[in-house]
Structure formats: C-alpha cells, structure tokens
Amino acid sequence: MADQMAVSVGAVPAPGSAERRRRLWRRFRRRPMPMTGLVLVAGFLLLALVGPLVTGDPVTQDYAATLAPPSAAHPMGTDDLGRDALARIASGARISLQAGVLSTLLAMAAGIPIGLLAGFYRRWLDPVVGRLVDVTLAFPFLVFAVGLAAIIGPSLTGVVLALGFAQLPAVIRITRGEVLAIKEMDYVSAAIADGAADGHILLRYVLPNCAGPLIVQATVAIPTAIIGEATLSFLGLGVQPPTPSWGVMLTVAQQYLDVAPWLAIWPGVLIALATLGFNLLGDGLRDVLDPRSGL
Amino acid sequence: MTEPVLQIDSLVKHYGQVRAVDGLSLTIGQGEVLGLVGESGSGKSTVGKCVLRLTEPTSGTITLGGRDVTHLSRRAMRPLRRDVHMVFQDPYSSLNPRFSIEQIVSEPLLRHKLASRREAYGRVAAMLEKVGLRTEMMTRLPHELSGGQRQRVGLARALILEPRLVVADEPVSALDVSVQASVLNLITDLQRDMGFSCLFITHDLSVVEFLADRIAVMYLGRIVETGPTADLFAEPRHPYTQALLSAAPVPDPVKARERRRIVLRGDVPSPLDPPAGCRFHTRCPLAFDACRTVEPELADPRSGVHPAACHLVTPEHRPDAAVPGRTIEY
Numbered sequence: 001m002a003d004q005m006a007v008s009v010g011a012v013p014a015p016g017s018a019e020r021r022r023r024l025w026r027r028f029r030r031r032p033m034p035m036t037g038l039v040l041v042a043g044f045l046l047l048a049l050v051g052p053l054v055t056g057d058p059v060t061q062d063y064a065a066t067l068a069p070p071s072a073a074h075p076m077g078t079d080d081l082g083r084d085a086l087a088r089i090a091s092g093a094r095i096s097l098q099a100g101v102l103s104t105l106l107a108m109a110a111g112i113p114i115g116l117l118a119g120f121y122r123r124w125l126d127p128v129v130g131r132l133v134d135v136t137l138a139f140p141f142l143v144f145a146v147g148l149a150a151i152i153g154p155s156l157t158g159v160v161l162a163l164g165f166a167q168l169p170a171v172i173r174i175t176r177g178e179v180l181a182i183k184e185m186d187y188v189s190a191a192i193a194d195g196a197a198d199g200h201i202l203l204r205y206v207l208p209n210c211a212g213p214l215i216v217q218a219t220v221a222i223p224t225a226i227i228g229e230a231t232l233s234f235l236g237l238g239v240q241p242p243t244p245s246w247g248v249m250l251t252v253a254q255q256y257l258d259v260a261p262w263l264a265i266w267p268g269v270l271i272a273l274a275t276l277g278f279n280l281l282g283d284g285l286r287d288v289l290d291p292r293s294g295l
Numbered sequence: 296m297t298e299p300v301l302q303i304d305s306l307v308k309h310y311g312q313v314r315a316v317d318g319l320s321l322t323i324g325q326g327e328v329l330g331l332v333g334e335s336g337s338g339k340s341t342v343g344k345c346v347l348r349l350t351e352p353t354s355g356t357i358t359l360g361g362r363d364v365t366h367l368s369r370r371a372m373r374p375l376r377r378d379v380h381m382v383f384q385d386p387y388s389s390l391n392p393r394f395s396i397e398q399i400v401s402e403p404l405l406r407h408k409l410a411s412r413r414e415a416y417g418r419v420a421a422m423l424e425k426v427g428l429r430t431e432m433m434t435r436l437p438h439e440l441s442g443g444q445r446q447r448v449g450l451a452r453a454l455i456l457e458p459r460l461v462v463a464d465e466p467v468s469a470l471d472v473s474v475q476a477s478v479l480n481l482i483t484d485l486q487r488d489m490g491f492s493c494l495f496i497t498h499d500l501s502v503v504e505f506l507a508d509r510i511a512v513m514y515l516g517r518i519v520e521t522g523p524t525a526d527l528f529a530e531p532r533h534p535y536t537q538a539l540l541s542a543a544p545v546p547d548p549v550k551a552r553e554r555r556r557i558v559l560r561g562d563v564p565s566p567l568d569p570p571a572g573c574r575f576h577t578r579c580p581l582a583f584d585a586c587r588t589v590e591p592e593l594a595d596p597r598s599g600v601h602p603a604a605c606h607l608v609t610p611e612h613r614p615d616a617a618v619p620g621r622t623i624e625y
Contacts, residue, residue: 185388185389186383186384186385186388186389187388187389187390187391187392189344189347189349189381189383189389190381190383190389190390190391190449190452191391191402192347192349192369192376193347193349193376193379193380193381193453194376194380194402194403194406194452195373195374195376195377195403195406195407196402196406197370197373197406198369200406204391204394205391208393209391209392209393
C-alpha cells in the first residue's frame with residue numbers, strides 16, 4: 001500500500017530529535033557568520049566566568065602606576081587610580097553577563113506566560129495586555145530603561161529589573177503572535193476534542209511549538225541588555241563605582257581620552273564584540289531554526 | 296425511535312458579515328452515516344466545528360445524544376467529548392509535531408482519565424493495528440509518516456474512546472487519489488465494525504456514494520436537498536444536486552457520451568450577501584420569477600419522496616403547477 005511506505009525522501013526531522021539536532025548543527029557549522037558569533041560568545045563567557053579568577057583584584061590600587069600604558073605587569077594598562085584594567089575588564093564582563101542573562105530571563109519568565117494567556121484568551125485578556133504593550137513599545141527601549149532605572153535606583157539589581165521590564169513588551173508581543181498562529185492549527189482543535197483542559201493545551205501544545213522564535217528573541221535580548229547595562233552605568237544609573245562595569249569604565253575613561261586612550265578602547269571594543277557575537281549567533285539560529293529554511 | 300445521536304436545529308453561524316451557516320437542521324441516528332456535501336464556501340466545515348463546539352454558533356441548537364450542548368461552557372463540555380470526536384482534513388496540521396504517535400493517540404484516554412500511561416500503551420497499540428499501522432510507528436513523530444499514515448493516526452485518535460459520533464471533515468481530500476480509496480475503505484470497515492454514527496463532510500459526492508446512508512446537499516449555508524443515498528443518486532430533485540451529479544465522471548465512456556451534462560455558469564455568490572429568494576437562482580438553469588423573491592422550504596408535501604428546497608418540487612409557486620407530477624426537463 002502506498003501510504004504504508006517508510007519515511008519519504010527529504011522528510012523534515014522533528015524539532016528536538018537527535019537527527020534534527022545533528023542536521024541543524026551541520027548546517028550551522030558550515031556558515032561563517034553564525035560560527036563567528038559562536039566563537040565571540042564563547043570567548044565572552046570564558047572571560048566572564050574564568051577571567052576574574054586568573055586576573056588580579058579589580059579594586060586594588062597601585063599609586064606607583066596610575067594611567068600606565070599596557071605593560072607586562074598590567075597587560076591592558078591601569079586607570080586613574082592605578083587599578084589593573086584587565087582585572088576590571090574581566091570583572092566587568094561578569095557584570096555584563098549577569099545584566100544580560102538575568103534581565104533576559106526575567107523578561108522571558110514574566111513575558112512568556114503573559115503572552116501565552118493573552119494570545120489564548122483573546123476575548124478578555126488580550127485587549128488589555130495589547131494596549132499596555134503598545135503604549136510601552138511607543139517609548140524607545142533605552143528611554144524606557146533609563147526611566148525605570150531612575151525610579152528603582154542605581155545598582156546591579158536595579159539594572160536587571162529595569163532592563164528586564166523594558167524587554168517585557170517585546171517578549172509578550174512575540175509570544176502572543178506565535179500563540180495566535182498556533183491556536184489556529186488543527187492539532188489544537190484536536191486537543192480540545194480530546195478533552196484536554198486549557199492549561200494542558202497551553203503547556204504541551206502551544207508553548208513547545210513557539211519555542212523557536214523565543215530562543216531567537218533571547219539571543220537578541222541579551223546583547224540589547226548588555227548595551228543597556230553599559231549605557232545605564234555610563235550615565236550613573238547602573239552599577240556604581242568602585243564595582244567595575246564596562247559602562248562605569250567608559251565614564252572614567254572619557255576624562256583621560258587624550259592621555260590614556262586604551263582605557264576607553266578596551267571596554268568599547270569588548271561591548272561591540274560581545275554584542276556582535278550574540279547578534280550573529282541569533283541571526284544564525286533564526287535561519288537554522290526557521291522551518292521554511294528547509295530543515 | 297431511539298434518540299438521535301446528533302440533532303442540529305436551525306443552526307446559524309455568522310463570521311462578522313459572512314453567513315457561513317444560515318439556518319441548517321439535520322439529524323443523525325444511531326449508527327447512521329450522513330454525507331454532508333457542498334462546494335467550498337458552502338459552510339459545511341463550519342457545521343462540523345459547531346458540532347464539536349470548536350466554534351460558537353451564532354444561534355440554533357445542537358443536541359448530542361439528547362443533551363443540548365449549544366451553551367455548555369468549555370469545562371462542562373469536556374466530559375461529553377468522550378462521545379464525539381473529529382477527523383480533520385489536513386493530515387499535516389492536525390497532529391502535534393512534538394508528540395509521538397503513541398502520545399497523540401493516547402491523549403483522549405489520558406485526558407478523560409480512562410487509563411494510566413501504562414494501560415494506554417496497550418490500547419493505543421490495539422487501536423493502531425485496527426487502523427492498519429504497525430506498532431513500531433508508536434515511537435515515530437508525525438513528520439516521519441506519509442499523509443495516508445497520518446490520517447490513519449488521526450482516525451485512531453478519533454476512535455480510541457469508541458465515540459458514538461465521529462465528524463469527518465474531508466478526511467481524504469488532502470490525500471493522493473491512490474491513498475484515498477484505502478482510507479475510505481478503512482473508514483467504511485471501522486464504521487461497520489464499531490457502529491459509530493458519522494457526519495461525513497465532503498465536496499465530492501462520489502466519496503460518500505458507498506459510505507453514507509443519507510446525503511444532505513448544502514449550498515450557501517443551507518441544505519437544499521436531503522435523502523437516502525440511493526434515492527438521491529437515482530432521482531436528484533434539486534437542480535443543484537442534478538448539476539453536481541452530472542459533473543461527476545462516469546467510468547463507462549459510452550454512458551458518459553450519452554448523458555447530459557448540466558454546466559453551471561458563474562461562481563457561488565458571496566455569503567456576505569446571499570441572493571434573495573432561492574439562493575441558487577443566480578445559477579439555476581430553471582429559475583423563474585418566484586425563485587427570485589420567495590425562498591423555497593426544505594419540505595415535501597408528497598410522502599415517499601425525499602425533500603428538496605426548490606419551487607419546482609414544492610409546487611405552490613410553480614408556474615405550471617396545474618400539471619402535477621411533471622418531471623423536470625431541460
């Protein structure tokens with residue numbers, strides 16, 4: 001019988017299967033841009049996780065060598081108080097990573113359930129959530145984050161909360177859009193006919209099927225939050241001195257641009273590289289995870 | 296007479312301005328297969344969705360096994376879903392891509408708490424065998440199966456609770472012609488074997504000819520003719536049914552040459568603004584004045600003949616009403 005024949009040629013492996021993961025990885029590996037992104041992100045993670053353990057103390061001052069250019073003792077030079085720039089860059093990476101990952105996790109943890117419910121219960125919840133999201137999205141991301149940070153108060157916790165909250169509308173909107181599309185699929189109707197309760201349908205049918213775009217959104221949200229943290233700290237609304245953050249380092253560095261330009265170059269270049277890395281990785285993931293890309 | 300399994304009474308479903316279903320009534324008895332036939336846009340799929348309460352009817356009543364379910368909440372409806380399930384048209388979007396075949400078919404059992412996961416396994420295996428799938432399929436994911444195999448999985452899911460009613464919405468029209476026949480035969484065998492009632496929705500009269508006990512023909516949200524399958528095929532009374540039947544291919548070329556084809560002109564009018572009077576009058580080759588103003592009822596005064604909503608059949612508006620029993624000629 002024709003329909004009893006085995007898997008058709010070129011069948012699309014299911015999301016989550018080992019075979020699909022292997023094929024995705026093969027496809028990913030062959031592409032130069034996502035791989036560059038992966039290398040940059042791996043380097044950033046290494047710097048943030050291992051860096052502070054091997055470099056010196058980021059707040060120890062060496063008055064014999066203030067604003068010293070890069071040397072064997074201080075590979076990236078020292079700042080105005082004689083603190084080792086490399087140690088501060090490594091610690092700053094850890095702050096950036098925390099701000100990026102924690103605020104994104106916060107936005108996802110709050111935004112995905114709201115988006116799921118708003119998309120699923122369109123009649124009651126959606127108009128309210130939709131208008132709120134529209135209003136907050138009308139503010140530029142950084143303006144919104146700066147305003148929130150000013151209210152919450154300057155600290156790493158404040159930065160994470162402000163950035164997480166500022167990312168929330170985008171997460172809600174993306175989740176909601178996915179839910180609206182998935183809700184129309186026959187397998188959701190079939191689940192209702194099976195006698196499934198709404199909670200079961202949301203968690204086992206809707207959520208797993210909108211995971212792809214959300215993973216991509218996360219890789220976009222992390223670099224946005226890294227820049228956000230640097231910006232808030234640069235403006236004095238974020239991490240406070242003496243705690244090293246790339247934004248705080250830039251604030252100090254701008255006063256000494258003419259005598260010690262390396263102080264501005266290191267954090268500036270690293271912010272750019274970390275952001276670039278996550279963006280390239282995210283673009284690559286989007287291409288690879290898009291079912292229309294033929295995988 | 297025993298309680299009908301499904302009774303639909305003056306069902307209306309409007310999507311905004313679109314009158315998808317506009318006053319439709321039908322009944323399906325125990326173990327009966329009703330073929331609901333109509334072209335695309337006639338509202339036939341909407342009827343199926345309303346029966347399953349997958350969409351809210353605008354008005355009318357739906358009675359399942361004697362119980363009015365029209366206004367039940369989703370929660371109150373849930374226990375009643377043991378007795379009715381659905382086979383969907385699209386075998387690609389009707390199975391959750393993240394569930395294995397075993398999970399998909401066991402869902403009804405687990406959701407109604409009729410079996411533990413372990414107990415469900417055996418019943419799923421037995422059900423898969425019934426629909427002609429090997430038990431090795433249980434660990435597969437939907438994308439690993441062909442269209443015909445997926446539709447068998449959909450059938451297994453719909454039948455595992457042995458429901459009293461199955462709504463089959465174009466269950467074979469997305470399949471290759473070679474596979475259609477095998478799936479249709481399977482549905483026929485299972486229906487004889489398990490005795491469920493079936494609302495079989497299709498645009499293709501030939502699909503239901505050997506499966507349905509009765510046929511209801513839909514046009515623009517209404518039933519225009521209904522009757523036992525043999526009667527309807529032998530003596531179609533509504534001009535629309537006659538046109539549909541004349542369009543079906545006949546395998547014998549001699550007969551095919553002899554028969555008269557009725558070719559309808561134009562498209563189905565928009566359900567946004569159905570024509571006044573008889574909805575079919577804009578395309579009917581036999582339309583006369585009354586058809587443009589008076590809507591014909593689906594009723595027949597004579598006994599022993601199946602009803603059709605046409606003034607030529609219910610003669611009070613017919614111009615030649617003085618000639619009773621005259622057959623319709625072209």
